[in-house]
Amino acid sequence: xxxxxxxxxxxxxxxxxxxxxxxxxxxxxxxxxxxxxxxxxxxxxxxxxxxxxxxxxxxxxxxxxxxxxxxxxxxxxxxxxxxxxxxxxxxxxxxxxxxxxxxxxxxxxxxxxxxxxxxxxxxxxxxxxxxxxxxxxxxxxxxxxxxxxxxxxxxxxxxxxxxxxxxxxxxxxxxxxxxxxxxxxxxxxxxxxxxxxxxxxxxxxxxxxxxxxxxxxxxxxxxxxxxxxxxxxxxxxxxxxxxxxxxxxxxxxxxxxxxxxxxxxxxxxxxxxxxxxxxxxxxxxxxxxxxxxxxxxxxxxxxxxxxxxxxxxxxxxxxxxxxxxxxxxxxxxxxx
Amino acid sequence: xxxxxxxxxxxxxxxxxxxxxxxxxxxxxxxxxxxxxxxxxxxxxxxxxxxxxxxxxxxxxxxxxxxxxxxxxxxxxxxxxxxxxxxxxxxxxxxxxxxxxxxxxxxxxxxxxxxxxxxxxxxxxxxxxxxxxxxxxxxxxxxxxxxxxxxxxxxxxxxxxxxxxxxxxxxxxxxxxxxxxxxxxxxxxxxxxxxxxxxxxxxxxxxxxxxxxxxxxxxxxxxxxxxxxxxxxxxxxxxxxxxxxxxxxxxxxxxxxxxxxxxxxxxxxxxxxxxxxxxxxxxxxxxxxxxxxxxxxxxxxxxxxxxxxxxxxxxxxxxxxxxxxxxxxxxxxxxx
DNA sequence: TTGTAGGCGTTATCAC
DNA sequence: GTGATAACGCCTACAA
Numbered sequence: 128x129x130x131x132x133x134x135x136x137x138x139x140x141x142x143x144x145x146x147x148x149x150x151x152x153x154x155x156x157x158x159x160x161x162x163x164x165x166x167x168x169x170x171x172x173x174x175x176x177x178x179x180x181x182x183x184x185x186x187x188x189x190x191x192x193x194x195x196x197x198x199x200x201x202x203x204x205x206x207x208x209x210x211x212x213x214x215x216x217x218x219x220x221x222x223x224x225x226x227x228x229x230x231x232x233x234x235x236x237x238x239x240x241x242x243x244x245x246x247x248x249x250x251x252x253x254x255x256x257x258x259x260x261x262x263x264x265x266x267x268x269x270x271x272x273x274x275x276x277x278x279x280x281x282x283x284x285x286x287x288x289x290x291x292x293x294x295x296x297x298x299x300x301x302x303x304x305x306x307x308x309x310x311x312x313x314x315x316x317x318x319x320x321x322x323x324x325x326x327x328x329x330x331x332x333x334x335x336x337x338x339x340x341x342x343x344x345x346x347x348x349x350x351x352x353x354x355x356x357x358x359x360x361x362x363x364x365x366x367x368x369x370x371x372x373x374x375x376x377x378x379x380x381x382x383x384x385x386x387x388x389x390x391x392x393x394x395x396x397x398x399x400x401x402x403x404x405x406x407x408x409x410x411x412x413x414x415x416x417x418x419x420x421x422x423x424x425x426x427x428x429x430x431x432x433x434x435x436x437x438x439x440x441x442x443x444x445x446x447x448x449x450x451x452x453x454x455x456x457x458x459x460x461x462x463x
Numbered sequence: 464x465x466x467x468x469x470x471x472x473x474x475x476x477x478x479x480x481x482x483x484x485x486x487x488x489x490x491x492x493x494x495x496x497x498x499x500x501x502x503x504x505x506x507x508x509x510x511x512x513x514x515x516x517x518x519x520x521x522x523x524x525x526x527x528x529x530x531x532x533x534x535x536x537x538x539x540x541x542x543x544x545x546x547x548x549x550x551x552x553x554x555x556x557x558x559x560x561x562x563x564x565x566x567x568x569x570x571x572x573x574x575x576x577x578x579x580x581x582x583x584x585x586x587x588x589x590x591x592x593x594x595x596x597x598x599x600x601x602x603x604x605x606x607x608x609x610x611x612x613x614x615x616x617x618x619x620x621x622x623x624x625x626x627x628x629x630x631x632x633x634x635x636x637x638x639x640x641x642x643x644x645x646x647x648x649x650x651x652x653x654x655x656x657x658x659x660x661x662x663x664x665x666x667x668x669x670x671x672x673x674x675x676x677x678x679x680x681x682x683x684x685x686x687x688x689x690x691x692x693x694x695x696x697x698x699x700x701x702x703x704x705x706x707x708x709x710x711x712x713x714x715x716x717x718x719x720x721x722x723x724x725x726x727x728x729x730x731x732x733x734x735x736x737x738x739x740x741x742x743x744x745x746x747x748x749x750x751x752x753x754x755x756x757x758x759x760x761x762x763x764x765x766x767x768x769x770x771x772x773x774x775x776x777x778x779x780x781x782x783x784x785x786x787x788x789x790x791x792x793x794x795x796x797x798x799x
Numbered sequence: 800t801t802g803t804a805g806g807c808g809t810t811a812t813c814a815c
Numbered sequence: 816g817t818g819a820t821a822a823c824g825c826c827t828a829c830a831a
Contacts, residue, residue: 129576131808142818147810157816177577178518179808182823187514197539198741207533210560219570222558224546234555240465241513242823243579350741379745405534405686409715411747467824478802483826493800515824518807577808 130171138167150175181242189219190432191244193235195252195275196348197224199375200404201419202250205273208425209248216433218245227252239269246432249275253317268443271432273424276318283435285428285446289319289373292417292450293326296371296399299415299452301334303460305397309342309367311356311377320345323373341365346377353380354387361388369397369458373417375406382410382457398457413455420448466507474507475500486511517578525555526768527580529571531588531611532684533560535711536740537755538586541609544761545584552769554581563588575605582768585611589653604779607768609760612654619771621764621782625655625709628753628786629662632707632735635751635788637670639796641733645678645703647692647713656681659709677701682713689716690723697724705733705794709753711742718746733794739787749791756784 132150136143141160149156149164150173156164167173181187190213192206210220221244225231232252238244246269272284293310300308310327313320328338342365346352353376360367372378378400385396392398392412400407403418427446434440468486472479477496485492485500486509492500503509517523526549528542546556557580561567568588574580582605589611608620629646636644646663649656664674678701682688689712696703708714714736721732728734728748736743739754763782770776 129578129808132810133808143808144810144812144819145817148817151810155816160816174573174576176518176808177573177579178514178523179823180577180810182512182514182518182825183808183810185810185823197543203533203539207560220559222560223556224543224558237510237513240510242465243513376741379741383745405712405715406742406745409719409742409745465824468826469824479825480803480827481801484801487826491800496800512824515807516826518809519824519826521807 129176130173131176135164135167135171135173138171139164185242187243187245188217189221189244190429191221191223191235191238191247193223193225193232193247193249195225195227195250197226198349199251199402200406201375201402201421204404204421205250205419205425205428208422209429210425212426212429216429218429218433225252245269246271246436248273248428248432251275253314269432269435271428271435273428274319274419276322278318280445281443283431283440283443283445285424285431285448287419287424288447288449289323290326290329292452293323293371293373294330295450295452296417297327297330298334299454300369300371300397300399300458301330301336303397303458305369305458305460306336307339307342307365307367308369308371309344309360310371310373311344311346311353311381312373313348313377314345320373327371339365342367348374349376350380350383353377353382354384355380357381357384357388367396369393369399371399373401375400375402375404378402378407378414378416379410382414392457393459394461397460399452400457403451403453412457415455415458416453418451418453420450423448465512466509467512471500471503471507471509474503521578523579523581524553525557525580526765527557527559527571527574527583529559529561529568529583529585531561531563531586533562534685535587535738536742537711537738537757540740540757541586541755541761541764544758545765546761548762548765552765554765554769561588581605582607582772584609584764584768587611589650605768605771607764607771609764610655610755612658614654616781617779619767619776619779619781621760621767621784623755623760624783624785625659626662626665628788629659629707629709630666631786631788632753633663633666634670635790636705636707636733636735636794637666637672639733639794641705641794641796642672643675643678643701643703644705644707645680645696646707646709647680647682647689647717648709649684649713650681656709663707675701678703684710685712686716686719689713689718690720691716693717693720693724703732705729705735707735709737711736711738711740714738714743714750714752715746718750728793729795730797733796735788735794739789748793751791751794752789754787754789756786759784 132143132146136146146164149161213220223235239247248271250273252275272282274287312323315321331338344356346356372381400414400416403416407414407416468479468482472482482500485497549556559571575583584607586609608618610623648659651657667674680692682692708717736750736752739752743750743752
């Protein structure tokens with residue numbers, strides 16, 4: 128059995144409250160008493176019971192990071208950034224994976240509702256469901272969204288400017304003389320994907336080109352889907368000369384399919400992929416990618432959350448960060 | 464403010480204890496009363512405060528999964544497997560990342576000590592430190608180790624038989640007529656790495672070959688280290704004709720360096736890498752790898768932990784699973 | 800079947 | 816500076 132405050136109080140011959148004060152560095156304890164208490168605590172390897180502490184203080188110093196998918200190295204990087212920032216501020220992270228399942232999201236949300244964590248950061252995921260919306264009101268809004276859009280902007284959020292990212296990517300490909308750019312993006316029930324599409328369209332239009340809806344493909348975010356969509360595309364009526372893929376795993380599958388089909392990148396098809404991380408960097412040829420500002424996304428989201436928790440935020444905030452186009456071989460025209 | 468048991472009791476005109484029983488599916492509540500209580504709870508979107516529940520019942524239905532490194536796709540797969548198994552049994556997972564730092568491990572261990580979780584699974588990591596050992600006694604041993612060795616086997620563990628894995632890999636390379644097999648493994652303060660080395664040595668000896676210690680290289684587990692060790696090796700006295708790399712990230716870097724140096728795989732150097740996952744599968748040429756039984760590792764570890772928690776385990780157990788050698792192009796001799 | 804009361808380990812609010 | 820004492824929200828004997 129663990130040793131408790133009460134035990135220490137008895138050993139030191141003082142009251143529980145005094146021990147509590149001493150152990151929490153609070154004023155109102157004599158120097159001698161404090162030292163004595165600290166010594167006893169250490170000798171007995173005392174560990175405060177966080178449950179009791181949380182119950183009494185309504186504060187746990189833990190925050191939940193709720194991840195829509197764990198397969199994405201980019202997301203993992205964001206988590207690591209949050210973790211780093213949290214550590215500095217004395218917070219612990221607990222990571223929860225929802226696998227894009229709403230019910231799981233709901234069940235993890237109860238960590239917040241039952242005060243097991245002081246706040247929550249949601250990374251990625253589809254449209255914001257009703258339970259989350261409800262939580263945004265009832266839970267004092269101790270929630271920050273990362274790379275996730277809600278139809279109504281009730282949430283403090285940190286977002287990547289996907290529209291601008293896609294715009295840059297199209298611009299780049301056009302400059303390299305690629306004319307028929309296919310867009311491989313996600314399902315449109317995810318608002319983030321809609322934004323990508325709009326960036327893509329705007330760039331084309333601003334260059335005086337028409338948008339061909341047949342060159343926009345919505346797929347699931349996994350390798351197989353990326354692979355399959357290429358097969359589908361080369362069987363189709365309109366054959367593109369280049370691809371922009373907006374998610375990591377899809378990018379992997381797409382590149383794989385192109386190479387498997389005996390085609391060359393960028394000679395036959397140029398590719399702009401997604402995510403500047405180990406996964407995409409391993410691919411041959413070196414891939415031009417749209418890189419998320421993962422470090423900043425993580426750091427900013429934690430800062431926002433702490434402001435919310437400490438009630439230092441006057442109104443709900445939204446921060447938009449710009450993705451970076453990292454140009455490598457896969458999108459450089461050889462005939463330029 | 465959240466609604467509490469007491470509120471519901473008041474609304475239903477019954478005692479708190481009755482509400483508690485009703486909500487927890489415990490016997491001793493009239494059907495009518497139970498229905499009424501359930502209805503009120505639902506209408507008011509009641510969520511039990513898990514802190515209070517945990518404090519009173521000394522049971523949280525949460526388990527901590529403590530990860531030495533988050534960069535490894537293999538580890539992530541194990542986590543997902545644990546998660547899947549846990550969900551079926553009504554447990555939630557919280558994921559903690561230690562980055563191989565002992566102090567972090569200790570701080571996460573306090574989740575166990577303060578009863579915030581019912582048990583903990585440690586995945587990977589170096590030698591078991593003193594705090595963990597201490598915990599193994601005082602915390603009723605609600606700890607399971609995955610792919611981690613302790614000097615004294617106090618822990619219930621699920622292990623990959625690295626020795627056998629390496630044995631297989633060497634055997635395979637020898638059969639393919641590679642004679643000078645370099646081993647790129649981790650630091651020897653990690654007992655797991657020692658085991659790999661012993662498998663490597665045994666296979667050589669059993670084939671009547673001598674072990675050349677100069678062909679064994681210990682590096683950190685990251686890409687850069689894998690890259691650097693190759694540069695170091697080709698500058699050295701003994702040039703190998705093949706490599707076995709025992710960790711994912713090192714494998715990536717090693718392959719990169721080989722290709723960067725203008726060498727071909729397997730023509731100039733054969734490679735057996737580590738981890739059958741998306742990261743290694745993306746590499747060109749297709750890599751022969753030692754694949755961990757990630758699915759089983761996760762599932763077994765959770766089962767063990769639940770047995771420990773429910774005190775259904777008579778004595779400490781160890782399960783050893785066999786890794787699989789997945790043979791692809793990178794280790795097939797062209798002159799065979 | 801239901802209610803009462805005590806306790807889980809801590810923090811916070813008073814007095815003294 | 817220190818000590819009682821009452822929360823925090825829930826569970827679990829035990830009594831009714």
